[in-house]
Amino acid sequence: MKSKKGRKGEESRKRLLKAAANEFSIRGFHDAKVSEIVKKAGFTQPSFYLYFQSKEAIFEELITDFHFRVRKLTESLLLENGLNTEDVTKRVLSALESVFQCLAEDKDLTKIGFFLNPEAKQMKKDLAMVLKENLEAEQRLGYFHSELDMETVAECLIGMIEHLTDSFLLTGIKDPASLAAEVVNLLIYGMLPKGNDVR
Amino acid sequence: MKSKKGRKGEESRKRLLKAAANEFSIRGFHDAKVSEIVKKAGFTQPSFYLYFQSKEAIFEELITDFHFRVRKLTESLLLENGLNTEDVTKRVLSALESVFQCLAEDKDLTKIGFFLNPEAKQMKKDLAMVLKENLEAEQRLGYFHSELDMETVAECLIGMIEHLTDSFLLTGIKDPASLAAEVVNLLIYGMLPKGNDVR
């Protein structure tokens, strides 16, 4: 709390954050014990309180870190928006890959910030909003069906991202690139075979 | 502990289950306190242990109830499979509606069984499996692209179902029918406009 200056202190702090992230991601907030966190970080209990006010406080700091990560992601998606418009598929693919990449960067943090945190819903709504706006822009350019409600599409995307992240990304079964490809493959072309496309 | 005969006992049991479902769904397993559950049900703490061995036990009983519900759903989806094959879109739509219907039936239970329960993953895998098999059958009949990996599709479906359920169904914002329609609309026809469909 008191923003100690020393390099060693900063390192200890980080060690605690790392340990806490791991512990929280495995046990959840309540079952994660401070005693385990400090043990993992190689400290005794009081040291914990040298750097964090409470168990709640360190949890929230982790959440904030994750928030920060997601905000940067969001911004990158917005930026990306203005650039090359050549190939929609490529664009969507790259956006999705960014998302999965971001979520894969620190798996413990993702677990906490995306799945354990009860306030994650808002964050997902924010992310959905950006996706929606990107999609709508492209829709206006004629790249997507004009009847699609892009808000719904964005929400569905979030759902897929959530689930695939939990099931395949965090478990290490699949990588960001292939997950992005799969989603794009499904969404862009739909499920009906070419001929049956009677709209 | 188990099969007390009395009618009144059976009713008390149910009252406790109901109260527990509500409490768990609101606070999660750890923050749900036995003391609150019994208060909600109008009992004192020891009565709880007259009907359930432990907090874990009642939670698991609720999970089992939900499991049962999901199993019936799964079976209905399988049965449906053999029937009319005339219109895929209708088939998929009706299947999805069944799913959302099932999840909407008892919201507290769904929250617990589908979101809080750490073992829900297996259940979702099972559900994904059925969806996949149905989809593959229809794929073989030529109703869907032959290149689609139906396992992935099923997983994506699960993701969408999960998220839409959490965000719109359990909150009462949307109903099963419209959610099913939205998903179908997106998946079946994909996002690209008709002309652009150059595969």
Added chain:
Amino acid sequence: MKSKKGRKGEESRKRLLKAAANEFSIRGFHDAKVSEIVKKAGFTQPSFYLYFQSKEAIFEELITDFHFRVRKLTESLLLENGLNTEDVTKRVLSALESVFQCLAEDKDLTKIGFFLNPEAKQMKKDLAMVLKENLEAEQRLGYFHSELDMETVAECLIGMIEHLTDSFLLTGIKDPASLAAEVVNLLIYGMLPKGNDVR
């Protein structure tokens, strides 16, 4: 806290109050440990919280009990006021004896309420006020010097009462009656010998 009805519970509560009073009076608020209190009362720690919300809470309840005692004393002093006016000395003597009697009734409580409680000052001010009013009434009747500032007198009385209580009453060295007599003897006649009384 929950005002359990049973007779046994009420008794346990009292046992805890008694033990706490004793422990607080010996060690003061901070050094008194809940663990010691319950041990003294023959309970385990959680039982404490069955009857009191916190260590603070039981302390305050004791304070309140003492307050109640003092309020009754105050009222009795007021009542006494209207009665026999024959002999001032006797009146003052009896009033002081009531005060010491009250403070001697439950020594642990007195220690807590009169000496340990940081808010005791107000109580003493209240007591001083009553004494002052009684004294002023008698002053108006010509029983005391007209130049005496009875507020000061009352404060001095409080000081004597405080000190004598702490030093002699609570330690059991002297009894209420003799303490009252000593104070009266000093105050009423002053210290100067009869002849020297040149005012």
Added chain:
Amino acid sequence: MKSKKGRKGEESRKRLLKAAANEFSIRGFHDAKVSEIVKKAGFTQPSFYLYFQSKEAIFEELITDFHFRVRKLTESLLLENGLNTEDVTKRVLSALESVFQCLAEDKDLTKIGFFLNPEAKQMKKDLAMVLKENLEAEQRLGYFHSELDMETVAECLIGMIEHLTDSFLLTGIKDPASLAAEVVNLLIYGMLPKGNDVR
């Protein structure tokens, strides 16, 4: 630990003593935290232990300082004894004023040494003893009633001094001179009006 020579060290020591006195006087021994004391003095915690062995140690040093002050007071009262015996009232007045003066000199210290310190009783007893001896000497010279038990009188005086100090002197409401006057006025002449003085 002890006699570091440096001038700066001596100053730091004093700064700590001052800060501690203030902190103790406000919060009492237990609620006063070393961390607060050092913060107030502009140091870090380990520095504290450079000058004092423990929290207890610094408290005791403050007590000792106060003891010293009181001892000087006591001696001055004894000295005064031998001098002019012309006017008792004046003598008592001046003695009391010395006492209040002494207690007003460093209020934090007085609070600690006179009210917080559990061993203050002994000091008060010592002070009472001196007062008693002075009073008895004067009693033998015929200045006071011969029946008065001067030990009791001394104790009562201590009580008044204590209370008036706490309520009026330390709070700055009244000054040593007026407090001394009030006490003398009450004690010397007693409370009964001149005529009623029938012993």
Added chain:
DNA sequence: AATGAATGAGCATTCATTCAT
């Protein structure tokens, strides 16, 4: 069928104090 009373086990947090620099 139900309850008043009691408890075992555990956990977060605080604070005075020390070590190495």
Added chain:
DNA sequence: CATGAATGAATGCTCATTCAT
């Protein structure tokens, strides 16, 4: 002379659970 970093030792409190009635 001074400090950043770390710790040992307690303590208040919570909660699921049981006993006796």
